[in-house]
Amino acid sequence: MEETKEKIKNTNQSKQLPKDAQVIISILRDLGLESFEPRVINQLLEFTYRYVTTILEDAKVYANHSKKKGIDLEDVKLASTMLLDKSFTGPPPREVLFEVAKQKNTQPLPTIKPHSGIRLPPDRHCLLAANFKLRAATSQAPTKKLVRSALEGSTIKTKLVSSSSSSPNINIGIKKTSTTLGQTTNKTSSVSIPKPTFKVSKPVNKPLPTVSNEGDVIKMDIDQEGSIIKRKRSEDDFDHLS
């Protein structure tokens, strides 16, 4: 009794559902899936639309490249194989795995040296040290005074630069900062700000580098991370003096 009620409800629903959704439902049924949440259909439809659109766009590009008027079957085939290689990669084939494994497995297991602490890989593979590097202070570059509000508003990652005399007690992190879109670090601006408010994005385990304020000029290199929009905004915010 309950089953028939559910079936009727389902058929009623499917009468109201658009044709594409019904296609998705029938695909799922073919795969043996009878019960699923309604949002699954939406997500699969979105994926389908995006996938097909991408293929057709790529096919258009290929057709233009070969100076054809319209999209050809070959263009679509090429576009679909390119997308397959790019986004739907599976595990490597067995032969490749066997080769790699044979190479690896013939190396003997390394002996374990007696060591008291936790045994860890070389430092550059660990997350132990700070991941920003300190640069030695260069000569005074043309100054550009930064408005304080600009700094506080945007979430910019800043590099602390202090003169080389105070470097010994600061951890020199080996890893460089993460990739930014088009490094804009060539805009070195030495700024004298009473209290720099900076946000360090990654947590640091060891004690934080001490900021020595005694007369050293703290130069801040603005390292912008993130979207182009952000970069434009902070550029506009600069007050160019001098």
Place this chain on the structure above:
Amino acid sequence: MANKNDILAVLQVLKKYNLKGTENLLRQEANLTDIPENFTHDASDSVLQAYQSEGDPNSYESCYIELRKFVDSALDIYKYELSMILYPVFVHMYIELVYNNHEEQAKALMEKFGEEQEYYYQDDLKRLAMITKRDQMSGNDLTDTFKSNEFIIRISRDTLSLLKRHLQEKKASVVMNIINEHLYFDLYEGMARNKKQCDATAGALLGEARRQDNKVKVYYGLLKEPDYQQMTTTQAPPPEEDDDEVQDGDKPKKKKQKKDPLFSKKSKTDPNAPASDRIPLPQLRDNDKSEKIKALREAQKRVNLGPDSLPSVCYYTLLNSLYSVTCAEISEDSSLVAIGFSDATIKIWPLTPAKLRELKSAEQLKDIDRDVDDVLVRMMDDRKAETSRIFTGHSGPVYRCSFTFDRSLLLSCSEDSTIRLWSLQTWTCLVVYKGHLNPVWDVRFSPHGHYFVSCSHDKTARVWATDSHQPLRIFTGHLSDVDCCVFHPNSNYVATGSSDRTVRLWDVLSGNHVRLMTGHKASIFSLAFSMCGRYLASGGSDKVINLWDLAHGHLVATLEGHTSTIHTLCFSRDGTILATGALDCNLKLWDFSKLCEDLSGENVNVSHNPDVRSGENYLLRTFPTKQSPFIALHFTRRNLLYGVGMFESS
């Protein structure tokens, strides 16, 4: 045999060009006069081309029906073994038809005979049925597996000769081709197996294990425990074994007397145990030794379990977490629990009233005296104690966590294909191990520390050491993703279970697989070694737990009873009880000591398969929770059973 193939290929070419004279001459010279005129043959060596047969597509159906009739009409003693060839022949027929673009016939073949195959092959057949065109075949996992690997069937000599005679009489070229190309018969002497025996080892993606696969000697014994007495008695001369006498006095006198009975048992050298230096193992530091001594002392106080005294169970239920909890793990001394979530966080809670303290900062650490006994307690900052800690860092659901023996490190693996090592003293992430390319399903520390094994969707399991940024060993061989892995108690072997329905045992020293065990009918999700190291229990989606004897890789028992996927198995500390938890919200306790007794009576050798025992005699009790499936089970050192699960409110 190879030469004959070449000559046949030449004959084909001659026939194509209608060079009758040359053809006849070649036939006479090569003594091939008995081969029929229209014998089709795959001459090329490329694997894909092997499907290029010129057989008439419409005849495939009749060939299959004919083969099936033959199997059904065979004598009972041969019937069940013969019936095992029906599935692989069917699959390869289908793939051949699809490859040669005979879509209609392929679909008809699948419809007609697909349902007749065994239930455990239906999933694979469904996936195969979706492939209807030749283009879809390239790059597809399943067809690649079938194409490039032979289906292995263990068959007795009598059955094989019967089959060969029949095929030669009937001259069924299609079937014969398929059998020659894609099936491998592992011959054994003796009687043909009955249905039960055939069923027991059937089910894997590519048939059964060959005798060769299980030939290597496996050292399943436990390693010799090191001498702990040397650590405690620093002043007195090293004591003799089995010595209860009081040595020249001093403080350690009393301690020594108490501990002597603990350590005085000299472990006999087990012929089945590997040498202690077979693989490099970390030396025990003072801290480790004191932990082990503590563990031994607690083990003294443990409850002896048996059919008359069942363990008490303490079940931890996670509320409001049905779709977010992905794994749970309890540390070896039962003091911490780590829960992994699908939002990529890991939460740690203490199971004792003690709070989780953090390591003091560097300046504070400089001030404490290092020679004090409780330096390890002093280095923790009491002010920063919390009741729970959260680890963030992964970018995908966390699938498994693993503690070290001394609770200083935690490993976690996730869908983002990385493994992270966290420190439980500074509560931060130490290392990210990158190497897998696909979600990592399981990660386990070795019982001796330092090594850990991980397994992933990329069909490999890898052994790493905490100080290696690359894997030390890569275990390839599974045909589908590897779902679970576990170290043997002697750390020399790793067992893995996979979605290709096989369980493999790998040697850490050489990287080769030493045992291949088939018999599961669905993916395997949980593995556990017995305390003695000789038996391996595996459970999965097929709702049964299989027990394997590692001496030769035979299946010795099948424990049925659960009604849903089994996700966790745990042996009691004294090896007498096996606890199993499944998604059907039941906990079952099985009498493993009785099973061992029954098994020790049999003498097994390589080829003789022992009878598979069923689980009915060994089930002790079933404990149902109301609505909470089990995701973790753990026996404490005193044999109290902990279970962890989520509460399913709907």
